[in-house]
Amino acid sequence: MSASERGLIYRLVERARRRSAWLYHFNAGACNGCDIELVTCLTPRYDVEQAGIKLEGSPRHADVLCVSGPVTRTTREALETIYAQMPEPKVVVAIGSCPASCNVFAGSPVIDGPVDKIIPVDIFVPGCPPRPHAIIEGIAKAIEKLSERKSETTAGAK
Amino acid sequence: MNSFRAFLALLVFPGVLYALPMGWLMLGLERKLKARFQGRIGPPLSQPFYDFVKLLAKRPVNRVASDIPLLVGLPLLAIGSTIGVFALLPVFRGESGFAGDIILLVGLMELAPLCFILAGYASRSIYGEVGATREAVVSIASNVPFLAALIAMAASAGSMHSAQIVSSTPWMVRVPAMLTILFCLPVKLRLNPFSVANAEQEVLAGPLTEFDGSRLALWELAHSLEWVALIGFTVAFAIPVRAEWYIDAAVFVLLSLVLVPLLTLLAASTARLKLAQATGMMWKWGGALAAIALVAAFFLRGGGH
Numbered sequence: 124m125s126a127s128e129r130g131l132i133y134r135l136v137e138r139a140r141r142r143s144a145w146l147y148h149f150n151a152g153a154c155n156g157c158d159i160e161l162v163t164c165l166t167p168r169y170d171v172e173q174a175g176i177k178l179e180g181s182p183r184h185a186d187v188l189c190v191s192g193p194v195t196r197t198t199r200e201a202l203e204t205i206y207a208q209m210p211e212p213k214v215v216v217a218i219g220s221c222p223a224s225c226n227v228f229a230g231s232p233v234i235d236g237p238v239d240k241i242i243p244v245d246i247f248v249p250g251c252p253p254r255p256h257a258i259i260e261g262i263a264k265a266i267e268k269l270s271e272r273k274s275e276t277t278a279g280a281k
Numbered sequence: 282m283n284s285f286r287a288f289l290a291l292l293v294f295p296g297v298l299y300a301l302p303m304g305w306l307m308l309g310l311e312r313k314l315k316a317r318f319q320g321r322i323g324p325p326l327s328q329p330f331y332d333f334v335k336l337l338a339k340r341p342v343n344r345v346a347s348d349i350p351l352l353v354g355l356p357l358l359a360i361g362s363t364i365g366v367f368a369l370l371p372v373f374r375g376e377s378g379f380a381g382d383i384i385l386l387v388g389l390m391e392l393a394p395l396c397f398i399l400a401g402y403a404s405r406s407i408y409g410e411v412g413a414t415r416e417a418v419v420s421i422a423s424n425v426p427f428l429a430a431l432i433a434m435a436a437s438a439g440s441m442h443s444a445q446i447v448s449s450t451p452w453m454v455r456v457p458a459m460l461t462i463l464f465c466l467p468v469k470l471r472l473n474p475f476s477v478a479n480a481e482q483e484v485l486a487g488p489l490t491e492f493d494g495s496r497l498a499l500w501e502l503a504h505s506l507e508w509v510a511l512i513g514f515t516v517a518f519a520i521p522v523r524a525e526w527y528i529d530a531a532v533f534v535l536l537s538l539v540l541v542p543l544l545t546l547l548a549a550s551t552a553r554l555k556l557a558q559a560t561g562m563m564w565k566w567g568g569a570l571a572a573i574a575l576v577a578a579f580f581l582r583g584g585g586h
Contacts, residue, residue, distance in 0.1 A: 139334035142325075170321040172312075175328055180485035181408075183342070183493035186335070210339045210494040 140186070140212070140270040143175040144262070147185035147209070151202055151238065153192030156252040157219035161189060163255045164262075171259060176266075182208045187265055190244075193221040193228045194236035206242045212272040214245040214265040218258055223247045291368035294530060295513055300367055303537070304505030305329045307512070310538075311545045318549035329505060336498035351403040352492065355396045356499035362392035363506040370513055371443040372533050374523030383435060383443045387428070390514065393507055394420050394469070397478075400500075401488025412487025415556055416471075416478035422560040423468040423475075426567030430461035433574035434518070437581050448521055451581050457574040459519050464567050466544065468559070469511055473548035475559050483553070512537045 150158055164171045165178060179185045182205045194202060206215070215238075220226040222238035238244055245268050248261035290296055309326035316323025344352070369386045371378055394416065401413025437454040438446040450458070468475040479487035489500055516536040523529055554562070 135334055136338040139331040139338070142331045143328065143335045167320040170316070170323070172316060172324050173322040175324050175331060178482075180482045181490045183491060184486060184489075184497060186339075208342060208493075210342050212339070 137270045141266055144186045144266045144269060145177055145179045145184055146187045146189050146262070147179055147182045147205070148189045148191070149182075149202060149205055151190055151192035151198040151222065151236070152195035152234075153219065153221060157191035157221070160252045160255055161191070161218060161258055164259055169255050169259060171262070174263075176262065183210065185209055186213055186269055187262060188213060188215045188242075189218055189262075190215060190222050190238050190242075191218045192236075193225040193234050194238055194241060196233050196235050199235045199241060202238075202241060212269055214269045214272075215242060216246045216248060216261050216265045217244045218248050218261070219253060220249050220251045223249055226251060287368050290370070290372075291364065295370055295372055295509070295533065296367040297364060300364070300506055300509040303534075304502075304509045305333070307508045307537075307541050308505050310541050311548070314542055314545040315549045318546065329501070333498050333501050333505075336501060337495050339494035339498075341494035341496055348403070348405070352400070352496050353499070355400045355403065356492075356496060356503050359393040359396040359503040360499065360506060362389045362396075363503060363510050365389045366510040366514070369443065370510075370517050371447045372513075372517050373526050373529050374444075378442055378444050381441045383431065383441050383446060386443060386514075387431065390510060391420075391424070393503060396503075397488055400492070404488070404491035406491045408485040408490040409488050411484045412478050412480070412490070415480075415484075416488060418556060418560055419468060419475065419477055419563075422563035423465045423567065426461050426563065426571035427465040427469075429568075429571035430458035430465075430574050433571070433578035434458045436575075437578040439582065443518075447518055448523070450521065451577075453577045453581055454574055455519075455521070457570050457577060459515070461567055461570040461574060462515055462518070464570060465563075466511060466515055466540075467547055468563060470508060470544065472544055474551040474554050476548075476553050477556050477559050480553060509537070512540050515540065 148158065148161055162178075163169060164176075171177075182188070186209075188206060188209060190202065192198070206213075217223055217238050221228065222236060222244070225231075225234055225236045228234050228236075235241065246261045246265045248257050250257055253261075292298060306326065308329040309324070312328055313323045313326055366386060366389045369378060369382050369389070398413045398416050398420070401409040401416065433454050434446050434450045435441055437451055438449045440446060440449070467473070471477075471479045479489070484490075489497060492500055513533065516533055520532065520536070
């Protein structure tokens with residue numbers, strides 16, 4: 124069903140989702156490189172707040188979960204808890220090469236990753252670290268997915 | 282008090298019909314101006330409205346059933362009491378209000394922060410509890426000068442009737458009392474130098490850490506209404522002269538909108554204080570201003586009518 128066939132409320136909600144995505148940033152054992160690049164997006168140079176995007180302190184407030192790092196054994200449980208705490212609809216953006224492939228940490232006994240073994244990932248943003256442009260593009264694509272999602276379902280949810 | 286007029290004040294102006302869009306506009310203005318002050322473009326003015334709609338359409342994660350009445354009831358109580366404030370604001374001339382309505386007005390205004398504190402404790406999260414404790418300490422520190430200033434105004438006007446207080450407080454009392462209330466305004470709105478309770482990132486999201494989806498939307502609504510109510514309260518008590526109703530309404534709206542950039546400038550240009558610094562500042566400077574108002578009121582107190 125296309126957006127125009129739906130009622131006014133549906134279209135309003137879809138529009139609101141597109142214009143107000145709140146991020147929660149989770150560091151699953153990253154080296155801090157990707158984390159710095161993500162925070163850069165909020166600075167006056169990139170200013171993602173003009174698209175309504177802001178970083179939230181609590182996962183319960185967030186729509187987009189940004190994961191960086193290869194998921195170490197100690198962060199796995201926290202990642203699962205935080206994913207479960209986020210209300211539907213939600214999307215997950217994996218930032219950097221580590222969550223996609225474990226990068227240089229692949230094969231290490233203390234790594235439980237990559238991320239998509241643990242929670243469903245919607246968008247991967249590769250790079251070590253990715254540039255802020257790439258992160259913003261990834262988040263924009265994730266928001267596109269978010270706005271089309273019904274509140275009950277998440278692709279691949281357990 | 283004419284009950285028709287009371288309903289009009291509650292539902293139309295300065296009540297729901299005015300306060301809802303005005304609250305979103307004020308929050309939007311605050312975010313936009315803050316971004317401009319920081320050299321950013323910032324979100325559109327409609328941002329708080331979209332945030333509210335988005336949050337309302339999110340499905341909260343299931344929790345223990347015994348938590349839910351509190352988690353839903355507290356924000357609803359905060360919204361309800363804040364809307365009640367609008368019915369009592371002495372915006373217009375004439376026999377609005379009743380003797381003693383200032384007590385009800387202040388009581389309703391203080392109910393929202395109380396719900397905020399209880400919500401922090403009820404959410405059973407360590408961050409919520411830290412935020413709630415901070416909010417409790419800060420609100421005591423800000424309420425002492427705030428209430429002292431109101432008592433000074435009431436004593437000098439010789440009345441507990443808010444319309445009477447507005448019209449007959451002498452300037453010698455009104456100026457220090459209004460300065461005290463202005464000083465308390467950023468504290469009560471939890472704006473930057475005094476954003477100790479809701480300290481973003483520092484204690485996650487303060488008392489609201491565990492609120493999600495539509496329950497958080499209710500809090501966002503309560504917060505936007507609180508802006509309109511507190512700023513409206515300050516404006517209504519600052520101006521003694523009342524004219525035709527449309528002039529009163531226009532002055533009320535304009536002055537409310539003038540206060541928003543000033544508060545935002547303060548918030549954008551300062552860093553967060555520590556709890557002890559913030560409360561110390563309230564006790565010292567707020568207390569000094571309130572003491573001046575009280576001394577002036579003692580010498581100019583009303584004729585006891």
